[in-house]
Amino acid sequence: MGAARQPVIVQEYDPSWPGQFEQLRARVLDALGDLAVGVEHVGSTAVPGLPAKPVIDLDVVVASAEDVPAAVERLAGLGYQHEGDLGIPGREAFRWPSGSERHHLYLCPRDSPELARHLRFRDHLRAHPEVAAAYARLKLDAAAAHRDDRDAYSAAKSGFVEQVLRAASAS
Template sequence: MRLPKDPTPIRTIEVVPYDPAWPAQFEAIAAPIRAKLSPLALGVEHVGSTSVPGLTAKPIIDLDVVISSRLQLPEVVSKLTELGYVHEGNLGIPGREAFMWPDGNGRHHLYVCSVNTPNLHYHLLFRDYLRQHPDKALEYGQLKEKLAKQYPGDMDGYSEGKQDLISRLMQEAEALSGFALHQP
């Protein structure tokens, strides 16, 4: 008897030193998206760890496409589908829509958020704080390296291990910005 293949293979968590090519990779991915979504998209933001110079990261480019209203989402989905993306829904995070490159191996994550989405503000505030505080980015990167070794095939364990530090850094970022994303 043959056992069915597990549809969710274990992926080893790979954390690598900062690659100065990441901004150019972002631009190469973002350019056709900007062209296709003009004038629907207010912008395409490079977010996540690859957007912070010097930060250790999983080598996957994260992009947030910013739209003015969720009412534009059906047209945005249609245009991204024309580029080859597959709409995956919100993947459990309200206010954010995820898209996959069809071969599943595009080495980037694409999300669409309306301008008033807390998730977008969280991404931008965290990115900008780490860019302005290299010591905090170093601390975060060292924790990610440790967790990748501790949980090499456990994305949940890896993610949960980062939460306390991320929460502390976000509190610091919010205090400096005067912009609170979380209710006390």
């Protein structure tokens, strides 16, 4: 069953998620060497206590857009399949290697607006537990209402996400 057809399942926070991220991070850093300037744990699994779909999101950061082609090539050596930017400039998406646990890997230059967005959202939720709690309720409700429609699930969260990003930019 492809990811697009799998039901939306949001589960309670799993304290093993940071460790899963660290394993992925170490593997990617080993392959990329000096091309990577960082690997960030983003998405809901990066916020302690926040319910999430059990899929780790990581942003691999390179110094500039000029480093992207070489990084794409090295990630392919690990079995990652490059999917392009999927309509989001400044963020290259990859399908996880066959035989590994499902996760989302994105490659971003350090100055990518999408990277900044991911970090701003994550950091705001980490710093504001009341906002994270409201987001948790929204995610659980949206998953229940849109179990078989990932696009509708995402759309149900988008207004809240934009509101959080505006608040994070203002602070």
